Amino acid sequence: MKIFVLSFGLFFNTLHFAQLQIQLLWQEKSFELDQSNALNDSLQIQVSEFKFYLQGQERNLQNYYYLIDASDKGSLTLTEKLNACQVGLSPTIQISSEFTGALDPINGMYWAWNTGFISVKCVGELVNIHTKRLQHFEFHLGGYQAPFACFYPLTNIGTALQIHLDQWFKQIFQDKQYTTQIMRPCCEGTEIFNLFVSTISHAP
């Protein structure tokens, strides 16, 4: 009986409170941090840190700020019923001195020296399988002022957002060769951010 109550409770929670799921994918399978994934025949990639901000708004215009963190599975489930959603934070909140919850600078997403929050943070290593050469990469993509604004509204949110990380990294390291260290608002950072949002798809 106890088991039944517990199971029912879990089912109830999922049914009523998971309004939006964030799915981090590598070739349509679940993506995990610190695992090696082949980018092509010669490159392997291992990501140690991956976070990004989502800003959502309910129908009553109440705003919510979410830090989606690959190391925290709980952050991949959003419980509010959002009417609108965007990747990155709006300029107003960026300079508002709001430092609570997801916006706590302790999360490592606040640019103290250049007021504003990082929209997408991704850190890892690239390994050349043939030469065994290892290259560190670190992307802090953000900025709220033109021409380096890094926020993007998502339409038709649905019940799940799928982030196709394999496509993103292929565009960064294979199709075009970007600098491997970006830690300030800049052209390249904005381009990589735009590539990131282009890999997001929606599940109905």
Add this chain to the structure above:
Amino acid sequence: MLHKLLFILLLLSAFGSVLMPSSIKKTSWPKAIQKTSKYSSAEGFQLGRALFYDPILSKDSSISCASCHLSYTAFAHVDHATSHGVEDRIGKRNAPGLFNLAWRSNFHWDGGVLNLSGQAINPLTHPDEMGETLTNVLDKLNATANYKQYFKRVYKQPTIQTWMLLDAIQQFTLALVSKNSFFDRVQKNEVEFTAQQASGYRLFENYCQRCHEAPLFFSNRFESNGIASSNDLGRFEITGKPTDKNLFRVPSLRNITHTFPYMHDGRFKTLKAVLQHYSKQFNLDENAQKDIIAFLKTLTDTSFIFNPEFQFHTLKSQP
């Protein structure tokens, strides 16, 4: 007798423009830009004051905010070209005086920081300054009974969080208001400039005021100070715009006698050296330079600099 009286009146009217306070342009203080904390209180101020003077905020408990911002020198790092940090590390910019921060729309020499509450994260976490992480700072504070107790009193929460730490420091730094210099008393018609100070003020209005606007004697714009260096490009480092290269925010000239050395890299030790630097641009002779310095000295506010309310404080001394 009547002739003598007329002569005296004539003399007074001739010099009146120099000596009479009525000749000094009256300036009113603008509206503050930075917002006051909603948790603002006397206890919040004392908490922020204690944190400001406590080296617990640094990596090895050796450096406090006050290490580079001394109350007796209008919270500047007197006689240090650039700021010093943990493990004898040296920063690349001069630590400016801290006062009238509520009227600033940006902070740091490059203006990269837009709100005072978030500013403190920079010195706390910069490897050349306090070199600490926010996580460690919070852990240390949460492990200190006095702090836990005080934070709880001010913020009504059991655990110290980042926003509380930043808010408390801001409560202290926002309260650092300096507006009682000789110049301010001239503005209120309580005292008068000497002839040299008045001459200096007129020269100042002609040559310096465009950037250093009264009554705050700074502006929130970015200007060239005529110094170009390869290792610090100023505002450009924030915006990336080529036109912002070598532009720096305009510092306040209030309490300038106490905030040496000067410029963003602290290269000038004396006001004389600063005036000599600018005299190349404005063609100021030696007397003009001396007069301007005489005026600048009227911007010193000793009631602020020596205000015991802003000096060293520790929570341990509280009942």
